[in-house]
Amino acid sequence: MVAAGSTVLRAENMVQAWPAALLAFSLLANFVSPVLAYAVLLAYSGAGIVVLKPPLRRLRAGDLVVVASSAALSALLTARFALTEHNPSLPSMLFVAVAGVIEEMFFRGILLEREGVLMQAFYFALAHLALRDPISLVLSALLAPHYLLLGVTLGATASKKGFHLSAVFHVLYNVLSTQHMLAASPATLAAVVAADAVALLLVLVYFYSCSNRKPHKRILPGNCL
DSSP, X not given: OHHHHHHHHHHHHHHTTHHHHHHHHHHHHHHTOHHHHHHHHHHHHHHHHHHHOOOOOOOOHHHHHHHHXXXXXXXXXXXXGEEEEOOOXXXXXXXXXXXXXXXXXXXXXXXXXXXXXXXXXXXXXXXTOOOSSHHHHHHHHHTHHHHHHHHHHHHHHHHHXXXXXXXXXXXXXXXXXXXXXEOOSHHHHHHHHHHHHHHHHHHHHHHHTTOXXXXXXXXXXXXXX
16 A cells, blocks of 8 residues: 555656656757657656546547648648748658657646646747747747647647547648748748637637537636636
């Protein structure tokens, strides 16, 4: 009995170490190696998911269609603002696909249940700040509304069905987004945010319009209600 209690305590302490895991990921991704950063995040997230066992609900065909359509729409609506076509290599596309899955494991598999949709989206946006130099920091900060909305969309999806479905959205979005290079302009930023808002609206309408539970019941962590 004591051993079981000690195991639960150690597991809880490990899960509560997520701020350190996020900080390590950010520092490694910016100053050392993105591959190493995602390897560390994968190790932590995998262990955390084993402990927390977040719910993974059965998916329907409609769930996949709506999520895939929303991701494709969000990624492709901004293509008209592209500076040029981009033909990424297969390893590059595999990397962004795997990165999307790992991020879903951490942000939607671990943080979502603990912090709620809005706060995990905030940390998701924070993790995408580029800290290497002032110019990169400013440019990535301008994209913070995009990552915040994307994080809310992914969180709303995962809170309804599980992080495995939000991972489908994230992987497809990442792969499609690598197909073009966007111009750094206010018009582009506005288009990206508008596309994100459309994707969020589609997800909310599909997953929550017929539900007896109101959307805001899933937006905040349980202890905030």
